[in-house]
Amino acid sequence: MGDLASNLRRRVQRSRELLRAAREADNDYEIDIYSAELEDLLRRAAMHGVHIDDAEDTPLQAEDPRPPGRAAEVSGVETGTAEPDSVPRVRPGRD
Numbered sequence: 001m002g003d004l005a006s007n008l009r010r011r012v013q014r015s016r017e018l019l020r021a022a023r024e025a026d027n028d029y030e031i032d033i034y035s036a037e038l039e040d041l042l043r044r045a046a047m048h049g050v051h052i053d054d055a056e057d058t059p060l061q062a063e064d065p066r067p068p069g070r071a072a073e074v075s076g077v078e079t080g081t082a083e084p085d086s087v088p089r090v091r092p093g094r095d
Helices: 002-024 028-047
Strands: none
Touching: 002 028
8 A cells, every 4th residue: 555655645746746837837738637637646545545635736626727718718719609500410321
């Protein structure tokens, strides 16, 4: 258990450092990646009964620094803005 606990603690610390750097750089992609990684590591630690010092911000506790709606943007287009009739429909078996 000692190796697992020390490995998880080390990986959590590294993920927190990378997440902090991504937030400072305002890099949305890396914020999403390292937030998800950190959440996964914290979940694994809890599953195995490994105590992780939670003095640092976690993705679930930290406020998202991005403006509202920005997280939903995909390639500069907000999701959910396409008209339903504008999507081509494909019918199987018909040309």
